[in-house]
Amino acid sequence: DTAVSQTPKYLVTQMGNDKSIKCEQNLGHDTMYWYKQDSKKFLKIMFSYNNKELIINETVPNRFSPKSPDKAHLNLHINSLELGDSAVYFCASSQVTTGADYGYTFGSGTRLTVV
Amino acid sequence: QKEVEQDPGPLSVPEGAIVSLNCTYSNSAFQYFMWYRQYSRKGPELLMYTYSSGNKEDGRFTAQVDKSSKYISLFIRDSQPSDSATYLCAMSAARDDKIIFGKGTRLHILP
Numbered sequence: 761d762t763a764v765s766q767t768p769k770y771l772v773t774q775m776g777n778d779k780s781i782k783c784e785q786n787l788g789h790d791t792m793y794w795y796k797q798d799s800k801k802f803l804k805i806m807f808s809y810n811n812k813e814l815i816i817n818e819t820v821p822n823r824f825s826p827k828s829p830d831k832a833h834l835n836l837h838i839n840s841l842e843l844g845d846s847a848v849y850f851c852a853s854s855q856v857t858t859g860a861d862y863g864y865t866f867g868s869g870t871r872l873t874v875v
Numbered sequence: 876q877k878e879v880e881q882d883p884g885p886l887s888v889p890e891g892a893i894v895s896l897n898c899t900y901s902n903s904a905f906q907y908f909m910w911y912r913q914y915s916r917k918g919p920e921l922l923m924y925t926y927s928s929g930n931k932e933d934g935r936f937t938a939q940v941d942k943s944s945k946y947i948s949l950f951i952r953d954s955q956p957s958d959s960a961t962y963l964c965a966m967s968a969a970r971d972d973k974i975i976f977g978k979g980t981r982l983h984i985l986p
Contacts, residue, residue, distance in 0.1 A: 802976075803963065803979075804976075805975075862907060862909070862924045863911075863924050865921070866919050867918050868916075868917055871916075
């Protein structure tokens with residue numbers, strides 16, 4: 761039973777299109793994240809939501825808009841896709857408020873290629 | 876200076892060797908230190924987590940944190956080909972603060 765699942769796994773699309781990536785976690789975690797991993801494998805945070813509330817919004821073009829309908833879901837919508845948006849997008853979740861456990865549980869990633 | 880520095884490698888070692896992976900950081904506020912392992916085309920998975928300075932051991936893996944030097948290490952004993960992956964160090968200042976990742980070190984264990 762997958763803890764953090766993302767769909768789709770692969771996405772190939774043309775410049776200028778709008779696309780969405782979905783993420784769901786069944787861990788009961790309060791906080792969810794979107795990270796972007798570029799071609800050099802650098803993992804950089806984009807957004808963080810805690811219980812449906814946006815808490816981290818890094819310097820990301822406003823073409824990227826996260827949406828959290830409930831604390832188990834965090835989707836990422838990207839408008840007017842550009843070549844530079846090609847990367848692997850990872851969703852993650854964590855329970856930061858209580859417990860000894862720390863760190864994120866990541867999904868397996870969505871490989872976005874813009875052509 | 877980047878907040879977290881990590882040699883990207885690749886690092887190739889023979890099976891059975893001891894592997895040492897390291898990161899340096901600049902932000903003295905960091906208190907939580909992690910190592911993640913990422914296999915090709917997979918998401919990172921948490922290997923070890925350490926709070927503040929000291930050592931932590933889990934099986935063949937040992938994590939060390941030296942806050943005075945702003946230096947963290949991961950040691951892998953009796954390395955196996957299945958340990959071949961990218962290892963990312965990560966750290967944060969508080970439980971509810973964002974986690975900053977290093978760029979990762981690619982490790983190859985040669986059979």
